[in-house]
Amino acid sequence: xxxVKLGGSLSHSESxxxxxxxxxxxxxxxxxxxxxxxxxxxxxxxxxxxxxxxxDLTAHRMAILAMQQMALLIKGLKRCFTIAHSVNDIKKQxxxxxxxxxxxxxxxxxxxxxxxxxxxxxxSLAAWLASTLAAKExxxxxxxxxxxxxxxxxLAEHDIIDQxxxxxxxxxxxxxxxxxxxNC
Numbered sequence: 001x002x003x004v005k006l007g008g009s010l011s012h013s014e015s016x017x018x019x020x021x022x023x024x025x026x027x028x029x030x031x032x033x034x035x036x037x038x039x040x041x042x043x044x045x046x047x048x049x050x051x052x053x054x055x056d057l058t059a060h061r062m063a064i065l066a067m068q069q070m071a072l073l074i075k076g077l078k079r080c081f082t083i084a085h086s087v088n089d090i091k092k093q094x095x096x097x098x099x100x101x102x103x104x105x106x107x108x109x110x111x112x113x114x115x116x117x118x119x120x121x122x123x124s125l126a127a128w129l130a131s132t133l134a135a136k137e138x139x140x141x142x143x144x145x146x147x148x149x150x151x152x153x154x155l156a157e158h159d160i161i162d163q164x165x166x167x168x169x170x171x172x173x174x175x176x177x178x179x180x181x182x183n184c
Contacts, residue, residue, distance in 0.1 A: 001031035003135045005126035008039025009143040015181040020078050031094045034101045035126040038066030060116035064106050071103035119163035127168040137175040141184045
């Protein structure tokens with residue numbers, strides 16, 4: 001099984017549909033779970049938090065809702081994909097050989113002890129999901145240019161991946177691939 005995190009910023013160009021088409025053509029019927037970034041919806045959460053100064057827990061939950069909105073957008077573009085909200089639901093859908101879009105359940109993430117912080121974004125959530133599902137690979141598709149010479153720590157320092165990612169994957173048994181949207 002492969003977990004693919006699609007950066008939310010892909011929705012600002014034709015890259016989103018191109019990547020979705022490539023995933024559908026190159027991976028189906030293999031087990032694949034798409035983790036959507038929050039994109040412009042998450043950007044609005046950041047702006048609202050700056051304006052209103054509410055706590056990180058509230059912002060975290062609102063950012064999860066942003067990911068859910070992106071899941072609906074992807075489903076709207078790819079009617080044959082299916083949305084799953086929980087780990088158990090993902091497993092059921094994968095057994096039916098469907099491409100699954102994860103629309104994360106806030107309660108499940110809270111129960112898993114996921115930190116409510118901007119250091120933990122959809123990158124780290126995708127890594128958590130890949131670990132929880134015992135995926136063989138996690139692919140992060142980013143709009144940023146990826147320097148192949150950078151290690152994960154350097155990617156975090158350059159804000160290519162979130163600050164918590166390295167901790168989440170420290171014990172990972174799956175392969176991690178980070179690519180630019182042009183290569184998807």
